[in-house]
Amino acid sequence: MLELKDVNTFYGSIQALKSVSMSVQKGEIITLIGANGAGKSTTLMTISGIVRPASGVVAFEGQDLGALEPDQIVATGICQVPEGRRIFPYLTVQENLDLGAYLRRDNAEIHKDLDYVFTLFPILSQRRHQAGGTLSGGEQQMLAISRALMARPRLLLLDEPSLGLAPLIVQQIFEILTQINRENGTTIFLVEQNAYMALRIAHRGYVMENGVIVLADAASALLENDEVKSAYLGV
Amino acid sequence: MNYFLNLVIGGLTRGSIYALLALGYTMVYGIIELINFAHGEIYMIGAFTALIVALALSFLGLDGISILVIASLIAMVYSAAYGFTMEKIAYKPVRNSLRLSALISAIGMSLFLQNYVRLAQTSNFVPFPTLIPEMQFLQTLPVRINSAQVVILTTTAIVMVALTFLIKFTRIGKSMRAASQDKTMAMLLGVNVNRVISVTFVIGSATAALGGVLISSFTGQINFYIGFMAGIKAFVAAVLGGIGSIPGAVLGSFVLGLTESLGAGYISSDYEDVFAFAILIIILILKPSGLLGRPENKKV
Numbered sequence: 001m002l003e004l005k006d007v008n009t010f011y012g013s014i015q016a017l018k019s020v021s022m023s024v025q026k027g028e029i030i031t032l033i034g035a036n037g038a039g040k041s042t043t044l045m046t047i048s049g050i051v052r053p054a055s056g057v058v059a060f061e062g063q064d065l066g067a068l069e070p071d072q073i074v075a076t077g078i079c080q081v082p083e084g085r086r087i088f089p090y091l092t093v094q095e096n097l098d099l100g101a102y103l104r105r106d107n108a109e110i111h112k113d114l115d116y117v118f119t120l121f122p123i124l125s126q127r128r129h130q131a132g133g134t135l136s137g138g139e140q141q142m143l144a145i146s147r148a149l150m151a152r153p154r155l156l157l158l159d160e161p162s163l164g165l166a167p168l169i170v171q172q173i174f175e176i177l178t179q180i181n182r183e184n185g186t187t188i189f190l191v192e193q194n195a196y197m198a199l200r201i202a203h204r205g206y207v208m209e210n211g212v213i214v215l216a217d218a219a220s221a222l223l224e225n226d227e228v229k230s231a232y233l234g235v
Numbered sequence: 236m237n238y239f240l241n242l243v244i245g246g247l248t249r250g251s252i253y254a255l256l257a258l259g260y261t262m263v264y265g266i267i268e269l270i271n272f273a274h275g276e277i278y279m280i281g282a283f284t285a286l287i288v289a290l291a292l293s294f295l296g297l298d299g300i301s302i303l304v305i306a307s308l309i310a311m312v313y314s315a316a317y318g319f320t321m322e323k324i325a326y327k328p329v330r331n332s333l334r335l336s337a338l339i340s341a342i343g344m345s346l347f348l349q350n351y352v353r354l355a356q357t358s359n360f361v362p363f364p365t366l367i368p369e370m371q372f373l374q375t376l377p378v379r380i381n382s383a384q385v386v387i388l389t390t391t392a393i394v395m396v397a398l399t400f401l402i403k404f405t406r407i408g409k410s411m412r413a414a415s416q417d418k419t420m421a422m423l424l425g426v427n428v429n430r431v432i433s434v435t436f437v438i439g440s441a442t443a444a445l446g447g448v449l450i451s452s453f454t455g456q457i458n459f460y461i462g463f464m465a466g467i468k469a470f471v472a473a474v475l476g477g478i479g480s481i482p483g484a485v486l487g488s489f490v491l492g493l494t495e496s497l498g499a500g501y502i503s504s505d506y507e508d509v510f511a512f513a514i515l516i517i518i519l520i521l522k523p524s525g526l527l528g529r530p531e532n533k534k535v
Contacts, residue, residue: 048422048423050419050422050423069427070422070423070425071422071425071426071427071428074422074423074424074425075425079423079424080423082419082420082423086417086419086420086423088412088413088416088417088420089416090412090416090529091409091412091413091416095409095412098409099409099410099413099421099424099426100424102406102409102410102424102425102426103424103425147424148424151424151425
């Protein structure tokens with residue numbers, strides 16, 4: 001479904017991604033784990049077209065994304081929940097969700113999806129008319145995921161959804177991610193520092209160090225891998 | 236009492252014109268954090284366009300109000316085209332460089348447009364026809380208000396309501412607010428931010444042109460330099476209200492207009508501009524984010 005081939009991305013003279021190749025199959029949950037600054041967020045931003053690779057190909061369902069603007073990439077069916085959630089603080093919860101459906105015109109279906117995200121996260125329907133900035137961290141993460149779901153993406157990119165959240169909330173959010181994947185067949189590309197949680201729900205995983213993919217395997221195998229254990233699982 | 240009311244009406248009229256201009260400043264700042272110093276020139280170009288159209292139309296024997304409406308609409312479209320083009324050639328190329336570059340580009344654009352109009356038209360004041368006919372019933376009111384002021388106040392009110400509706404409830408309005416809060420996130424949701432910026436310039440330029448046309452038919456004369464002072468004042472109004480905030484720009488404009496009018500009426504009209512800038516300094520000391528501005532929180 002998504003294919004990265006030999007992608008090199010630079011920030012000025014610093015190379016953030018070094019010949020990164022990876023693939024995501026339809027219906028999968030894929031995780032990319034690694035330390036701070038390994039290039040995980042850059043990978044997602046490259047897929048979304050916010051940063052441009054210096055060389056290499058990013059293709060979604062056979063279509064080269066290199067020539068597309070970020071908004072056109074969203075139109076192909078890719079939506080990202082970026083690091084730090086990036087809720088529009090002065091827009092209401094409802095308006096944040098409306099913006100998720102920005103490119104859609106099918107009002108009846110948008111309503112259905114709105115009901116769907118409210119069943120996933122009932123708290124959001126109570127907060128509906130509150131400004132996004134007044135929500136707690138966990139609620140903001142729920143809103144960020146819901147907002148992306150409103151785009152009805154076929155590929156959902158998530159950047160550290162567990163960041164700064166209480167373990168119980170993290171648990172809840174990860175359960176809902178598997179539920180979204182199971183119920184809607186939404187393909188999920190999850191970037192995480194919380195390797196244990198991510199590998200538990202993922203089918204396959206990639207490990208990134210200093211912009212290089214160093215390991216790629218089934219998630220269950222990575223959980224048992226000695227290097228992964230010592231470096232990321234703290235075992 | 237009557238004197239006071241007259242000053243208030245005068246102040247509100249001024250405030251209306253400032254508001255039509257300040258909207259452009261504040262909306263552009265809200266989205267790309269640029270003080271568009273050439274904004275006053277758009278207002279001046281609007282006035283000149285209307286003048287030319289009005290002269291042409293007067294040969295056709297139309298009455299004042301129809302000329303005013305047609306001339307305003309053409310001026311708005313023409314100025315909007317200027318605003319759109321200006322953003323594309325002077326601001327978009329430097330959008331990702333230092334803020335100072337865009338600011339210098341804006342000042343350059345301002346000087347360019349002033350001198351372009353001076354060379355293409357004239358450096359002298361030219362008379363602007365009185366397009367707004369006298370309304371007899373106004374004579375019977377206890378306060379002195381003329382028809383031009385009535386037209387200015389109502390037009391401004393209509394524009395404000397329409398704009399509030401646009402920003403609050405429409406799809407483009409939501410995308411404008413989203414882009415002003417977080418451009419990257421807006422892009423990640425499929426908002427074409429370049430288009431949003433263009434729309435912002437188009438709307439701001441059109442309202443500025445409308446202000447230019449209305450005030451010119453009130454004052455009766457224009458030259459290539461009228462945009463400069465009006466632009467600076469509207470900028471003061473926008474900062475006063477809290478730059479980036481639309482209700483703030485409107486409030487700031489009326490505060491500024493009333494201060495100038497009352498100050499000129501009760502103290503001395505020679506100090507009119509002094510009052511305008513004094514109130515700016517006072518507000519900046521007491522509340523740097525402006526009357527309705529949000530405290531600046533730097534994005535990480």
